[in-house]
Amino acid sequence: MPRTEHSGSPSVTRERSPPPSIEHVDTIAQAAAALPVDEVYNISLQNKERCHIYSMECYEQMYHRSIKDSDNFWRDIAMSTLRWLHPFTKVQGGDMHPEGDVSWFINGKLNVCDNCVDRWAEVAPERIAIIWEGDDPQHTQTITYKALLNRVCKFANMLKRLGVRRYDTVGIYMPMIPETIYAMLACARLGAIHSVVFAGFSAPNLRDRLIDAHCKIVITADQGIRGGKIIPLKNIMDEALKECPLVDTCVVFQHQGQAINWIEGRDVWGHEMLDGMRPYCPLEIMDSEDLLFMLYTSGSTGKPKGIAHSSAGYLLYTALTFKYVFDFHPGDIHACVADVGWITGHSYIVYGPLCNGATTVVFESVPMHPNPSRYWQLCERWRVSQFYTAPTAIRALMIHGTEWVENHDLSSLRVLGTVGEPINPEAWRWYYEVVGKSRCDIVDTYWQTETGGHMLTPLPGAIKCKPGSATRPFFGVEPVILDSKTGKPLHGNNVNGVLCFRRPWPGMMRTVYGDHERLLNVYLRPYPGYYFTGDGCVRDKDGYYWITGRVDDTINVSGHRLGSAEVEHALVQHKGCSEAAVVGYPHSVKGTGLFCFVTMNGDYEVHAGTTKELRDIVRKEIGPIATPDYILITPTLPKTRSGKIIRRLLRKIAASETDSLGDLSTLGEGGDQVVHTLIQEAKKLT
Ligand code: PRX
Numbered sequence: 068m069p070r071t072e073h074s075g076s077p078s079v080t081r082e083r084s085p086p087p088s089i090e091h092v093d094t095i096a097q098a099a100a101a102l103p104v105d106e107v108y109n110i111s112l113q114n115k116e117r118c119h120i121y122s123m124e125c126y127e128q129m130y131h132r133s134i135k136d137s138d139n140f141w142r143d144i145a146m147s148t149l150r151w152l153h154p155f156t157k158v159q160g161g162d163m164h165p166e167g168d169v170s171w172f173i174n175g176k177l178n179v180c181d182n183c184v185d186r187w188a189e190v191a192p193e194r195i196a197i198i199w200e201g202d203d204p205q206h207t208q209t210i211t212y213k214a215l216l217n218r219v220c221k222f223a224n225m226l227k228r229l230g231v232r233r234y235d236t237v238g239i240y241m242p243m244i245p246e247t248i249y250a251m252l253a254c255a256r257l258g259a260i261h262s263v264v265f266a267g268f269s270a271p272n273l274r275d276r277l278i279d280a281h282c283k284i285v286i287t288a289d290q291g292i293r294g295g296k297i298i299p300l301k302n303i304m305d306e307a308l309k310e311c312p313l314v315d316t317c318v319v320f321q322h323q324g325q326a327i328n329w330i331e332g333r334d335v336w337g338h339e340m341l342d343g344m345r346p347y348c349p350l351e352i353m354d355s356e357d358l359l360f361m362l363y364t365s366g367s368t369g370k371p372k373g374i375a376h377s378s379a380g381y382l383l384y385t386a387l388t389f390k391y392v393f394d395f396h397p398g399d400i401h402a403c404v405a406d407v408g409w410i411t412g413h414s415y416i417v418y419g420p421l422c423n424g425a426t427t428v429v430f431e432s433v434p435m436h437p438n439p440s441r442y443w444q445l446c447e448r449w450r451v452s453q454f455y456t457a458p459t460a461i462r463a464l465m466i467h468g469t470e471w472v473e474n475h476d477l478s479s480l481r482v483l484g485t486v487g488e489p490i491n492p493e494a495w496r497w498y499y500e501v502v503g504k505s506r507c508d509i510v511d512t513y514w515q516t517e518t519g520g521h522m523l524t525p526l527p528g529a530i531k532c533k534p535g536s537a538t539r540p541f542f543g544v545e546p547v548i549l550d551s552k553t554g555k556p557l558h559g560n561n562v563n564g565v566l567c568f569r570r571p572w573p574g575m576m577r578t579v580y581g582d583h584e585r586l587l588n589v590y591l592r593p594y595p596g597y598y599f600t601g602d603g604c605v606r607d608k609d610g611y612y613w614i615t616g617r618v619d620d621t622i623n624v625s626g627h628r629l630g631s632a633e634v635e636h637a638l639v640q641h642k643g644c645s646e647a648a649v650v651g652y653p654h655s656v657k658g659t660g661l662f663c664f665v666t667m668n669g670d671y672e673v674h675a676g677t678t679k680e681l682r683d684i685v686r687k688e689i690g691p692i693a694t695p696d697y698i699l700i701t702p703t704l705p706k707t708r709s710g711k712i713i714r715r716l717l718r719k720i721a722a723s724e725t726d727s728l729g730d731l732s733t734l735g736e737g738g739d740q741v742v743h744t745l746i747q748e749a750k751k752l753t
């Protein structure tokens with residue numbers, strides 16, 4: 068990305084999305100060729116008969132009905148799973164064509180908070196809804212459904228007092244504490260749309276998201292703490308709010324208690340205000356299609372997209388996938404150790420579990436704090452039944468050996484899940500054997516922020532696993548593999564192309580907040596009639612699906628999607644940087660690491676600290692998750708004759724695959740030499 072003047076406001080580039088660049092799609096074939104050899108695990112739970120979906124036949128029957136008799140399938144499930152304040156009149160409208168706007172449970176009225184809190188507080192008031200474990204394992208809280216209702220109502224009354232009304236947007240920039248969950252549910256109760264921003268994002272990132280979401284009120288804490296490290300949330304919020312004129316109220320929760328800056332008239336102490344609130348708050352009657360929340364995710368351009376989800380469809384889909392994929396039964400303790408700043412936290416810490424009346428663990432810490440047995444201590448202590456994490460965490464833990472796992476009683480575990488990126492078979496086996504003692508089901512769940520819930524996944528008791536494959540589609544999901552160049556469906560097995568979905572499912576995103584065209588351009592127009600995931604995929608000889616990686620310019624680092632354009636935009640903020648190109652390369656723990664190729668202005672003198680400055684600027688602009696692994700400062704980048712950077716070559720150089728560089732004829736004059744130099748420099752760096 069060439070250097071642009073930093074205006075302080077988000078870029079307004081519109082994302083036009085032709086089918087993905089062919090050069091990148093070419094890598095799919097290679098990724099497919101590298102798939103692991105077939106290895107089938109026929110895991111079943113010790114009490115297989117206990118599983119909801121207890122056999123492959125049972126799965127196939129239900130799947131068949133979900134496709135062939137879709138309306139009745141979803142009508143029955145929607146009626147039995149959710150509490151409706153007014154029944155819907157039509158199950159589904161629209162299709163995957165750009166003009167075919169998708170909607171579900173049309174004219175139905177409900178309240179998401181009522182479904183997640185009130186109805187459980189009525190039937191099981193003393194059941195534990197939330198188990199909170201702080202960064203310091205000594206700090207814990209358990210919150211019953213009755214207490215949850217009380218706190219959410221107080222929270223909702225506070226927001227009302229502060230002027231929040233239905234359809235307002237509320238920014239949430241919070242640590243993993245119970246108040247964060249209350250805030251989300253209180254918004255749902257009032258019909259306000261929440262926009263949670265991951266508390267590891269920097270001030271510029273937070274600012275852009277608050278502006279784009281039109282937030283007038285934000286909720287934060289004095290500081291967060293993760294792995295013993297303080298995150299100055301309120302300071303970061305103050306910095307972001309300098310450029311958010313719309314925000315007039317900042318609610319602050321005291322968490323760490325260190326002194327903070329205070330702006331009279333704008334800042335209010337949340338805990339003090341809550342004390343004065345009545346614990347009864349009527350709920351708003353919302354339409355099925357009213358937006359519940361938006362969550363920003365990276366795209367191919369520098370501007371993140373506010374992925375917006377509906378109330379009924381999203382809730383039903385997360386509730387159903389939660390029940391079947393984790394084989395949830397009353398009494399189970401579910402621990403999803405993601406952060407609520409990501410979709411995994413929204414769907415499988417908050418909405419999916421609570422809509423099932425489950426007990427959900429809210430975990431503030433990190434896997435290595437204070438040592439690599441933290442997850443297993445958590446599982447033993449709370450008798451966790453389902454544990455859900457990312458492959459990157461498993462790989463990081465594997466390095467420390469098995470002894471950190473072995474000292475713990477993990478007999479309560481039944482289902483172990485992974486999400487966010489393909490899991491390599493070695494990590495899969497470790498999870499299965501060392502953590503699961505070869506008796507727990509492993510569910511490798513493939514999905515996206517945009518899909519709301521799981522799309523391809525094994526089901527305990529029914530679907531055999533192959534390490535590295537997300538196996539089969541969930542109910543109602545119709546995956547199609549298209550030839551990336553012709554856009555034609557590839558029928559049968561043993562095919563390799565791009566992954567699309569043919570029919571709408573209830574959890575599908577409804578819009579990009581404030582920019583509906585972007586939904587059409589990015590997801591629906593590339594292959595008309597299909598939802599395009601942006602992922603390459605293989606369907607193997609047994610009809611199993613294997614994700615081969617992103618085919619657009621996004622990079623999946625530790626299970627978090629980053630846009631190369633975002634990182635490039637950050638790098639060119641350095642006063643000396645003239646151009647940057649960022650690509651992913653295989654990383655043993657993160658899955659994919661960031662390799663940045665950077666050219667500096669002719670009059671800039673590169674010095675020993677330049678690389679650090681560049682790295683720091685990315686951390687400052689985006690946040691620590693985007694920290695570059697390698698920065699290679701080079702006089703020039705390989706380009707076509709028309710001046711386009713050839714990223715395909717940079718990916719090869721970053722991955723040290725220089726004996727298969729492919730066609731070099733598109734390189735401009737002197738390009739061969741540029742590539743040769745880059746190969747040498749990259750070798751020195753890595
Ligand atoms: O590339 C796929 C990868 O993560 C992307 C979605 O990222 P995000 O919206 O941030 O959501 C992550 C959590 C749902 C997908 O397009 N991905 C996610 N799960 C898997 C995966 N790739 C392979 N296997 C998975 N299980």
